[in-house]
Amino acid sequence: MIIGVIGGEDCDETTLRDAEQVGRELALRGHVLVCGGRGGVMEAACRGARAEGGHTIGLLPGEDRSQANAYVEFPIVTGVGRARNLAIVLTSDALIAIDGAYGTLSEIAFAHQYGKPVVGLRTWTLSLAGVEDQTMLRASTPVEAVEMAVQAAQKTLVP
Numbered sequence: 001m002i003i004g005v006i007g008g009e010d011c012d013e014t015t016l017r018d019a020e021q022v023g024r025e026l027a028l029r030g031h032v033l034v035c036g037g038r039g040g041v042m043e044a045a046c047r048g049a050r051a052e053g054g055h056t057i058g059l060l061p062g063e064d065r066s067q068a069n070a071y072v073e074f075p076i077v078t079g080v081g082r083a084r085n086l087a088i089v090l091t092s093d094a095l096i097a098i099d100g101a102y103g104t105l106s107e108i109a110f111a112h113q114y115g116k117p118v119v120g121l122r123t124w125t126l127s128l129a130g131v132e133d134q135t136m137l138r139a140s141t142p143v144e145a146v147e148m149a150v151q152a153a154q155k156t157l158v159p
Helices: 013-028 041-051 081-091 102-113 142-157
Strands: 002-007 032-035 056-060 074-077 094-098 118-121
Touching: 002 013, 002 041, 002 081, 002 102, 002 142, 013 032, 013 041, 013 094, 013 142, 032 041, 032 081, 041 056, 056 081, 081 102, 094 102, 094 142, 102 118, 118 142
Parallel strands: 002 032, 002 094, 032 056, 056 074, 094 118
Antiparallel strands: none
């Protein structure tokens, strides 16, 4: 399975620790991690995955492979800027959103539009006309986030 990890480049130490643990848990379960390939949540998640021998894909917004963080095993140069967020979503069987800003929000929205499950770990809350959207699963810990994402992906992959 390929699990997307999405989140901001600017985040606090707690968020970075959670992202690294998510990466570790994905690798321990044998799943591939895909992300935007840069810093913050993306780098921490890749660091965790690589520490456990996992595989990491970074879909980079620019035209230079050197933009990838040091833990991206397979950097993919897109040259499409923020439009790469859609490619991250479409590549993923499920996504884990950790913290994040508007780029993360766009990925959550794309995931909902394309029927990809999203697990949120201290991230955006969505509402329409004051009613909270319940389609995003909520996790309290990195381990729970990975378990929920894998289970959700398995349900969507069943023929």
